[in-house]
Amino acid sequence: MSESLSLSARALAARAPVAAEADYLNDLNPAQREAVEALDGPVLMLAGAGTGKTKALVARIIHLVRQSKAYPNQILAVTFTNKAAREMKTRILGQLGEAAEGMAWMGTFHSLSVKILRRHAELVGLKSSFTILDTDDQLRLLKQLIAAANIDEKRWPARLLAGLIDGWKNRAWTPDRVPASEASAYNNRGTELYEAYQDRLKTLNAVDFGDILLHCVTIFQRHRDVLEDWQRRFRYILVDEYQDTNVAQYLWLRLLAQAHHNICCVGDDDQSIYGWRGAEVGNILRFEADFPGAVVVRLEQNYRSTPHILAAASGVIKGNANRLGKTLWTEETKGEKVRLIGHWDGEEEARWVGEQIEDLQRGRLGHDLSLEDMAILVRASHQMRAFEDRFLTIGLPYRVIGGPRFYERQEIRDAMAYFRLAVSPGDDLAFERVYNLPKRGLGEKAFATINQVARAAEVSLLDGARECLAHGQVSGKGGAALRTFVESIDRWNWFVLNRDNPELVAPLEAEIASLKDLNFSHLEEDDRAEAERERARRLSPLQFRLGLLTSHIALAEAILEESGYTDMWVQDKTPEAPGRLENLKELVKALEQFENLTGFLEHVSLIMENESEEQTEKVSIMTLHAAKGLEFPAVFLPGWEEGLFPSQRSMDESGQKGLEEERRLAYVGITRAEELCTISFASNRRVYGQWQSQLPSRFIDELPADHVDVLSAPSLHNSYGMGGGNSFDARVAKADVYNSPGWRRLQNSQQTRGVSAPREASHLTIDAQAVTGYGIGERVFHQKFGYGNIVAMEGDKLEIDFEHSGLKNIVARWVIPAHQVTDVPF
DNA sequence: CGTCAGGTGCTCGCT
DNA sequence: GCACCTGACG
Numbered sequence: 001m002s003e004s005l006s007l008s009a010r011a012l013a014a015r016a017p018v019a020a021e022a023d024y025l026n027d028l029n030p031a032q033r034e035a036v037e038a039l040d041g042p043v044l045m046l047a048g049a050g051t052g053k054t055k056a057l058v059a060r061i062i063h064l065v066r067q068s069k070a071y072p073n074q075i076l077a078v079t080f081t082n083k084a085a086r087e088m089k090t091r092i093l094g095q096l097g098e099a100a101e102g103m104a105w106m107g108t109f110h111s112l113s114v115k116i117l118r119r120h121a122e123l124v125g126l127k128s129s130f131t132i133l134d135t136d137d138q139l140r141l142l143k144q145l146i147a148a149a150n151i152d153e154k155r156w157p158a159r160l161l162a163g164l165i166d167g168w169k170n171r172a173w174t175p176d177r178v179p180a181s182e183a184s185a186y187n188n189r190g191t192e193l194y195e196a197y198q199d200r201l202k203t204l205n206a207v208d209f210g211d212i213l214l215h216c217v218t219i220f221q222r223h224r225d226v227l228e229d230w231q232r233r234f235r236y237i238l239v240d241e242y243q244d245t246n247v248a249q250y251l252w253l254r255l256l257a258q259a260h261h262n263i264c265c266v267g268d269d270d271q272s273i274y275g276w277r278g279a280e281v282g283n284i285l286r287f288e289a290d291f292p293g294a295v296v297v298r299l300e301q302n303y304r305s306t307p308h309i310l311a312a313a314s315g316v317i318k319g320n321a322n323r324l325g326k327t328l329w330t331e332e333t334k335g336e337k338v339r340l341i342g343h344w345d346g347e348e349e350a351r352w353v354g355e356q357i358e359d360l361q362r363g364r365l366g367h368d369l370s371l372e373d374m375a376i377l378v379r380a381s382h383q384m385r386a387f388e389d390r391f392l393t394i395g396l397p398y399r400v401i402g403g404p405r406f407y408e409r410q411e412i413r414d415a416m417a418y419f420r421l422a423v424s425p426g427d428d429l430a431f432e433r434v435y436n437l438p439k440r441g442l443g444e445k446a447f448a449t450i451n452q453v454a455r456a457a458e459v460s461l462l463d464g465a466r467e468c469l470a471h472g473q474v475s476g477k478g479g480a481a482l483r484t485f486v487e488s489i490d491r492w493n494w495f496v497l498n499r500d501n502p503e504l505v506a507p508l509e510a511e512i513a514s515l516k517d518l519n520f521s522h523l524e525e526d527d528r529a530e531a532e533r534e535r536a537r538r539l540s541p542l543q544f545r546l547g548l549l550t551s552h553i554a555l556a557e558a559i560l561e562e563s564g565y566t567d568m569w570v571q572d573k574t575p576e577a578p579g580r581l582e583n584l585k586e587l588v589k590a591l592e593q594f595e596n597l598t599g600f601l602e603h604v605s606l607i608m609e610n611e612s613e614e615q616t617e618k619v620s621i622m623t624l625h626a627a628k629g630l631e632f633p634a635v636f637l638p639g640w641e642e643g644l645f646p647s648q649r650s651m652d653e654s655g656q657k658g659l660e661e662e663r664r665l666a667y668v669g670i671t672r673a674e675e676l677c678t679i680s681f682a683s684n685r686r687v688y689g690q691w692q693s694q695l696p697s698r699f700i701d702e703l704p705a706d707h708v709d710v711l712s713a714p715s716l717h718n719s720y721g722m723g724g725g726n727s728f729d730a731r732v733a734k735a736d737v738y739n740s741p742g743w744r745r746l747q748n749s750q751q752t753r754g755v756s757a758p759r760e761a762s763h764l765t766i767d768a769q770a771v772t773g774y775g776i777g778e779r780v781f782h783q784k785f786g787y788g789n790i791v792a793m794e795g796d797k798l799e800i801d802f803e804h805s806g807l808k809n810i811v812a813r814w815v816i817p818a819h820q821v822t823d824v825p826f
Numbered sequence: 827c828g829t830c831a832g833g834t835g836c837t838c839g840c841t
Numbered sequence: 842g843c844a845c846c847t848g849a850c851g
Contacts, residue, residue: 080840080841081840081841082841108840108841109841110840110841111841113841132841134841135839154847209840209841210841212841213841244840273838274838274839274840276837276838276839277838277839277840279840379837379838380837380838381837381838381839382836382837382842382843385842402839402840405839439827439828441827442827443827443828444827445827605841606841623837623838623839624838625837625838625839625840626838626839626840628840647837647838648837649836649837649838650837650838661838665838686842688835688836688842688843689842689843690842
């Protein structure tokens with residue numbers, strides 16, 4: 001065995017150029033090399049941001065193969081996202097060539113687990129054809145169970161229960177293992193409903209995302225023989241982003257690595273930002289205890305960012321108590337300081353960022369960057385709006401990353417439900433989703449009847465519907481519509497089942513061929529034309545039918561047509577309808593990459609692809625979470641304000657732990673930047689439609705002053721006549737923004753009152769109350785409409801001509817004289 | 827059955 | 842401020 005292994009490895013090596021063989025090791029720095037060459041036994045690679053961990057991981061896999069330690073298909077490589085898996089695969093392919101094709105076990109926890117689970121489904125009471133539910137299906141199922149349990153869903157929302165169950169599954173608790181301490185959850189009925197939910201999933205032959213891992217762990221724990229098989233198969237295990245693993249994933253890994261301990265985990269405790277969805281930083285902090293004798297390698301040399309950016313990031317992350325501790329360093333010596341700037345409000349901030357981006361694009365700020373090189377990273381998705389609005393008005397191309405996922409969109413999910421019915425007519429959730437979509441005149445009542453009949457007979461909803469039709473329980477107009485619906489599904493399913501069936505295809509092809517062979521040249525011109533038309537008339541249904549039998553794409557199109565679903569959107573006059581039709585076209589196009597509908601459905605249930613090839617350069621807007629693993633020459637980090645970032649909710653819910661995670665998020669944000677990192681905050685922001693005055697984030701205070709350049713917002717000093725040279729302004733701004741005793745005091749007073757202290761009353765409101773009179777022509781400021789001049793007055797009402805919003809009638813106490821605007825918390 | 831008006835409640839979002 | 846859900850009407 002080992003002989004043939006080494007032979008094949010040598011054969012491989014011989015095929016590759018000699019230089020290339022050594023390259024993958026010589027390219028590495030000493031730490032990376034150590035992590036790559038420690039092949040046997042447990043290894044923990046602590047890889048800071050931008051330290052070349054993917055490179056090291058890839059080199060390690062190549063080394064394993066070249067050293068004949070394992071065949072590619074004996075290496076288990078786990079990532080968190082499909083994107084990461086794909087990237088690694090491409091890089092390995094580039095270096096290993098065809099041998100990389102054998103890397104069958106590289107993927108996400110979920111995709112690998114599905115593969116394993118399909119082989120042993122019966123061990124957890126499922127058929128191997130189980131379907132994978134997404135959060136939407138999950139929620140609908142839970143709502144039904146909640147209703148059945150006579151619980152008021154308003155007081156006890158389904159989302160709450162879904163969150164609880166997810167949490168339990170993340171911790172690898174099957175219903176019988178949920179500890180007693182959780183008994184009070186969901187009005188004391190959480191565990192009971194969890195059990196009911198699992199039962200229901202089993203009857204539906206379905207799993208949710210949590211189950212995929214949980215079932216695997218259960219199987220490994222209860223069936224030694226199965227576990228041992230997989231342990232033998234995977235001789236080496238590699239895990240990326242180990243700091244993001246939850247308990248279930250941890251157990252999954254530990255069970256598989258138990259026998260040989262050949263496990264290499266790569267991660268960065270400072271980049272653990274998924275605690276809220278069950279990730280346990282503890283997993284990485286505990287690694288050495290879990291795997292005694294582990295080799296721990298720290299990758300600290302950074303190849304991404306300038307020294308100032310690194311220093312700023314280090315300064316912030318230093319504030320966290322619970323960390324393994326790394327210090328990033330770089331050989332780079334040049335580079336700009338991190339830039340910090342305060343703005344009046346969110347819109348102003350967006351305007352400034354827009355201008356900066358345009359300046360950068362034109363090479364005005366000493367950088368030669370394209371829009372693709374720039375990104376805006378926000379804490380919460382609602383912050384994106386201000387930027388989108390602004391960029392739309394100035395015509396700056398942008399793209400939002402991680403918005404509503406393609407496959408989560410309504411029209412995609414609807415279409416998928418139709419496909420699911422065609423592939424497995426017994427899919428009740430799919431049936432429920434589309435039985436009355438487009439509207440077929442089948443409402444609650446019809447569904448209740450079908451559901452009842454189906455439940456009583458213990459058959460699928462589709463068969464239940466058949467039953468209802470047979471016994472006239474659903475009749476009239478609704479009955480006719482239901483009949484068409486049922487017959488359509490049967491028909492589509494028939495095409496799925498008879499895909500490429502030669503007994504059906506061959507005669508069709510023969511008939512088409514014979515029709516085509518007909519020669520009309522001997523006929524008169526008029527007769528010939530008529531004959532041609534007749535031929536086309538007979539040919540087209542045959543060709544259509546052949547298409548449905550041989551092409552899943554043609555079938556998919558037919559399904560969407562025949563169901564009336566496409567037409568529903570064609571008829572729809574709302575502005576989003578055209579976009580939805582576009583998406584449906586894209587969906588059909590995506591089918592091309594698959595051999596059949598089943599393969600496609602499997603893929604989509606585990607994957608979200610939102611990347612369509614784009615031509616125009618665009619600036620990216622995304623959340624900090626979505627930015628992990630990415631890098632950009634220029635990064636903008638807006639909204640660094642108390643309550644927004646760090647997020648109030650995070651601190652309320654998880655206290656100090658929550659704050660530390662927020663701080664790691666700040667660290668992730670800063671370390672995304674290669675050349676230019678710009679942090680900003682606004683003094684006023686609209687939160688849920690309410691204007692609030694904001695305090696700069698405590699993280700701003702934690703930035704080491706030596707590595708920060710404080711900019712003054714040009715619009716502020718211009719409008720307020722602060723005048724003076726830039727350096728003066730910078731000092732003024734610096735004094736005001738960054739070190740002002742005023743805001744430190746505010747900050748301190750807020751801290752003593754705890755993180756949930758009520759907001760300071762807006763200075764503007766207070767000042768406005770002190771103002772007694774205005775004159776015509778006086779320049780005033782309104783929090784919402786900005787600057788304007790008073791054109792008329794009546795009692796306490798002013799008619800104001802706003803610079804941006806035009807004429808408005810405003811009660812005097814909502815505005816202040818423009819010259820008082822400087823009295824804001826910075 | 828479908829539509830509209832009013833009330834409510836709200837991170838981050840991987841698989 | 843907006844999106845989503847529910848309940849009252851046509």
